[in-house]
Amino acid sequence: MAYQPDRSQYPQRRVDGRLDIDLASGKYLKLWHGPQHPGITGNMSVELTLCGDEIVDAKTHVGYLHRGFEKLMERRTFIQCFPIVCRVCVPEPDFNEYCYAAAVEELAGIECPERARWIRTLILEMGRINSYLMYLGGQSGAFGMGVIGQWTTYIRDLMLDRFEELTGARIYHMFILPGGVRDGLPEGFEQRMEETLRELESTMKDVRDVLFHNAVFKKRSVGVGVIDPAWLEPYGVTGPNARAAGVAKDVRIDQPYLVYPELSYEAIVGKDSDIYTRADVRYRDLLQSVDLIRQILARMPHEGPVMAKLPNVLHWKIPQGETYIRGECSRGEYGYYVVTDGSGYPRRINVRGPSYTHAVALLEHMIINQNISDVAGLMVSLHTYPPEVER
Amino acid sequence: MKKELEKRTVTGPDGQVFEVDPLKDYFCEATPTVQTGEYLQIVEDLFNWARSNSIWVLGFGTGCGAIEMRPLMTPRFDAYRYGVQWRATPRQSNLFIVSGYLSVKTLKRVVRAYEQMQSPKYVMGLGSCTINGGMYWDSYNTIKQLDDYLPVDLYVTGCMPRPEALLSGIEALKKIIREGRGEGANIYAERFEWYKANQKKVIQDWDMPDYNW
Amino acid sequence: MRDIYERLLKTFSLGELIEQRPDLAFITVPQAQLQDVLIRLRDREGFTHLVLLTAVDWIEDNQFQLTYLLSNREAAVDLGLRVMIPRDEPVMSSIHIIWPTAATYQRELKEMFGIDFLDSPGIDEPFILEGWSDIPPYRRDFDTKKYAEETYSNRPWRETLDPQEHMKKQLYPDGT
Numbered sequence: 001m002a003y004q005p006d007r008s009q010y011p012q013r014r015v016d017g018r019l020d021i022d023l024a025s026g027k028y029l030k031l032w033h034g035p036q037h038p039g040i041t042g043n044m045s046v047e048l049t050l051c052g053d054e055i056v057d058a059k060t061h062v063g064y065l066h067r068g069f070e071k072l073m074e075r076r077t078f079i080q081c082f083p084i085v086c087r088v089c090v091p092e093p094d095f096n097e098y099c100y101a102a103a104v105e106e107l108a109g110i111e112c113p114e115r116a117r118w119i120r121t122l123i124l125e126m127g128r129i130n131s132y133l134m135y136l137g138g139q140s141g142a143f144g145m146g147v148i149g150q151w152t153t154y155i156r157d158l159m160l161d162r163f164e165e166l167t168g169a170r171i172y173h174m175f176i177l178p179g180g181v182r183d184g185l186p187e188g189f190e191q192r193m194e195e196t197l198r199e200l201e202s203t204m205k206d207v208r209d210v211l212f213h214n215a216v217f218k219k220r221s222v223g224v225g226v227i228d229p230a231w232l233e234p235y236g237v238t239g240p241n242a243r244a245a246g247v248a249k250d251v252r253i254d255q256p257y258l259v260y261p262e263l264s265y266e267a268i269v270g271k272d273s274d275i276y277t278r279a280d281v282r283y284r285d286l287l288q289s290v291d292l293i294r295q296i297l298a299r300m301p302h303e304g305p306v307m308a309k310l311p312n313v314l315h316w317k318i319p320q321g322e323t324y325i326r327g328e329c330s331r332g333e334y335g336y337y338v339v340t341d342g343s344g345y346p347r348r349i350n351v352r353g354p355s356y357t358h359a360v361a362l363l364e365h366m367i368i369n370q371n372i373s374d375v376a377g378l379m380v381s382l383h384t385y386p387p388e389v390e391r
Numbered sequence: 392m393k394k395e396l397e398k399r400t401v402t403g404p405d406g407q408v409f410e411v412d413p414l415k416d417y418f419c420e421a422t423p424t425v426q427t428g429e430y431l432q433i434v435e436d437l438f439n440w441a442r443s444n445s446i447w448v449l450g451f452g453t454g455c456g457a458i459e460m461r462p463l464m465t466p467r468f469d470a471y472r473y474g475v476q477w478r479a480t481p482r483q484s485n486l487f488i489v490s491g492y493l494s495v496k497t498l499k500r501v502v503r504a505y506e507q508m509q510s511p512k513y514v515m516g517l518g519s520c521t522i523n524g525g526m527y528w529d530s531y532n533t534i535k536q537l538d539d540y541l542p543v544d545l546y547v548t549g550c551m552p553r554p555e556a557l558l559s560g561i562e563a564l565k566k567i568i569r570e571g572r573g574e575g576a577n578i579y580a581e582r583f584e585w586y587k588a589n590q591k592k593v594i595q596d597w598d599m600p601d602y603n604w
Numbered sequence: 605m606r607d608i609y610e611r612l613l614k615t616f617s618l619g620e621l622i623e624q625r626p627d628l629a630f631i632t633v634p635q636a637q638l639q640d641v642l643i644r645l646r647d648r649e650g651f652t653h654l655v656l657l658t659a660v661d662w663i664e665d666n667q668f669q670l671t672y673l674l675s676n677r678e679a680a681v682d683l684g685l686r687v688m689i690p691r692d693e694p695v696m697s698s699i700h701i702i703w704p705t706a707a708t709y710q711r712e713l714k715e716m717f718g719i720d721f722l723d724s725p726g727i728d729e730p731f732i733l734e735g736w737s738d739i740p741p742y743r744r745d746f747d748t749k750k751y752a753e754e755t756y757s758n759r760p761w762r763e764t765l766d767p768q769e770h771m772k773k774q775l776y777p778d779g780t
Contacts, residue, residue, distance in 0.1 A: 035497065036451040036481070036504050043452060043497065063732035064497045065454065068530050071741055071748050075529070077768060084526055090455040106625070137461075153465040171458060171551050233652045236705045255627060255680050314772055323624050324655070324673055324682060337673065339660050350658040361705040387455070390732045496734045523759050529749040531741055532733070535756040593755060596735025 019057050035064050042386035058367045060360045066390040073349045079313040086172045089388040092131040094123050095329040097176035099336035103325040104178040108318045110308050116180035118300035121258045125289045130159050131330035132286040135383050142377040155203050158196045180307035190297045197290050221275035225378040236357040239332025244270035244278040251328035263295050275381040317344050331383045353388030418600040423580040443568040444474040449484035454491020456517040459554050468554045481507040492520035492533045499594050510576030516546040539589045542575035605629045630684040650676045657709035659717045663744040666691045698724035716742040
């Protein structure tokens with residue numbers, strides 16, 4: 001039985017739509033959840049107003065990680081932008097590199113070689129697995145199950161080893177650059193990747209048993225934090241959050257990019273749209289990514305160039321134009337809106353992160369009437385990464 | 392100044408009327424003081440040895456470096472075997488790892504969290520951005536030198552530093568503590584005015600008392 | 605894409621249709637007609653998803669360009685609506701009634717560009733920056749390097765090389 005709040009105590013609404021909350025009346029309590037809080041994902045905070053243990057008002061505060069990327073990129077040339085774009089989102093940086101590279105290629109009229117397209121897809125799927133592993137650890141940690149976080153972080157480390165082998169770095173790879181990728185696969189990579197995937201699958205079986213068949217997790221997540229399917233369009237919900245509500249929104253299927261049309265896969269859809277379903281959708285999506293990596297490694301070409309010929313990057317000017325590139329990252333639709341004005345610098349780059357809508361408007365809306373003890377689990381279940389909200 | 396910090400009259404739930412002055416009532420006004428060793432040198436050395444072997448880190452990921460602090464807690468790197476563990480609140484921890492760039496908005500919270508920690512306390516700057524701005528050297532919203540605002544014991548370079556680098560940094564910090572050079576809290580108390588002036592220079596929206604432990 | 609444009613042209617006075625890709629096009633819309641165009645696109649043409657709302661600063665023309673990017677999942681097409689507003693008096697009507705999530709974008713634009721959206725909820729509350737008193741930072745005339753040098757201290761011995769100039773010297777030492 002899900003938590004049923006007592007609705008008789010609610011604050012009235014004023015004429016301007018705001019809640020009539022008088023803190024001095026002693027009926028309400030203001031509580032800051034974050035930025036220094038172990039139950040928070042990354043560095044953001046939610047200002048909660050409580051009546052008893054029930055939330056009556058919430059406000060998301062972001063900006064603790066703002067570095068002004070969109071401004072910094074305006075004063076860097078196109079090739080200088082490439083090493084900083086990946087730093088927009090820490091746990092899944094490759095999507096920034098891909099979206100930026102694809103946008104610049106489209107505006108400059110550069111064709112990415114076939115082999116580079118396969119390697120890009122491989123890296124994006126590996127990044128997706130990493131991001132989901134982080135999520136599974138965080139979601140179970142939010143409900144007090146630390147051991148799953150230990151397992152998934154261990155498996156994530158093995159994936160980071162593969163990343164290191166392929167790109168030379170653990171977190172920020174800087175591998176996908178405009179025109180292609182930096183290098184091909186190292187020797188024996190397929191075999192070591194297969195070993196890692198086997199290890200991952202065996203751990204995922206344990207996670208299935210310990211997390212999804214766990215009575216405590218079920219009690220605390222089934223029926224909690226439901227996203228109404230009617231909210232999807234007004235609040236711009238995408239990715240697993242939308243798929244758990246039964247809408248097969250997946251950019252990989254709706255508008256396929258890279259080599260996705262040549263791979264066989266389907267949109268993972270849930271039904272109930274609660275925390276449990278969202279975790280389940282992500283779990284199944286993770287296993288599908290494992291399958292996709294196997295398909296990619298089996299079918300990718302091993303010969304051919306990985307890098308198109310770029311003009312002299314010191315004098316690289318891109319004609320005037322604007323474009324939008326999107327892709328399906330682990331949290332939803334990720335996109336780059338790039339405007340050029342014919343000079344050697346981008347005119348404007350806007351990053352559309354899925355967390356932007358999930359963490360602010362949607363969270364503020366759906367957290368109302370929830371119990372205070374569910375806030376951490378609910379926030380993690382939206383899978384938001386604050387750095388891409390404020391950039 | 393924010394409205395809730397202003398002095399005002401409040402009616403309580405039972406109808407009693409009283410005056411509140413949040414800055415005076417909720418915070419401590421006393422500035423930090425220098426605390427010197429009171430015992431024989433050999434006892435102080437024992438204390439320092441004990442301190443160096445129980446480093447409790449505040450779980451406050453201020454920037455991207457926080458992502459490499461998570462693997463440290465898992466069996467592969469296992470920082471627990473070095474006596475390092477992560478704590479949830481500033482009151483229980485003695486090492487503040489500033490993991491990466493600090494935006495001005497975060498700096499305000501970092502200062503507040505640092506002042507709440509009990510001395511002796513140590514600060515470790517992680518990544519190039521805490522040393523000299525790093526990637527964000529021309530950004531309008533990130534500070535460049537962390538030691539202008541907090542007394543830093545140790546920097547770990549890199550973008551990002553690997554977990555091994557962090558472990559080696561912690562080992563180096565232990566050495567510093569054992570040698571009795573981990574005096575960050577005392578330096579902060581001695582040069583309090585200077586630190587506060589620097590902090591106030593960048594934090595435009597200064598609505599907290601000078602020292603709030 | 606062309607047929608949607610033809611249908612819209614019957615009611616609204618629109619600018620040129622720029623087809624960037626087969627599934628992405630941009631149209632310029634007059635400032636006063638934007639809300640009607642958006643509602644029409646959402647209710648009749650299936651563009652139910654607001655992808656993003658952002659601004660571009662064309663300081664030479666003394667204009668801000670607002671881009672409303674909409675997506676139609678069924679037809680797998682995207683349509684960008686461009687609205688030009690004067691830079692001296694950047695005021696725009698709010699669309700938070702059509703998409704509640706737009707209120708977040710509008711708060712960011714107010715803070716970063718200084719564009720005012722009338723009646724948008726929470727528009728005057730600070731969103732990302734705290735205690736900011738300079739001109740809005742995403743405007744072109746704001747110099748972030750100068751601001752950073754004035755506000756934050758550098759280590760005295762630090763030497764900053766502009767990577768591009770440095771590379772030029774390395775690659776072409778004779779200055780060609």
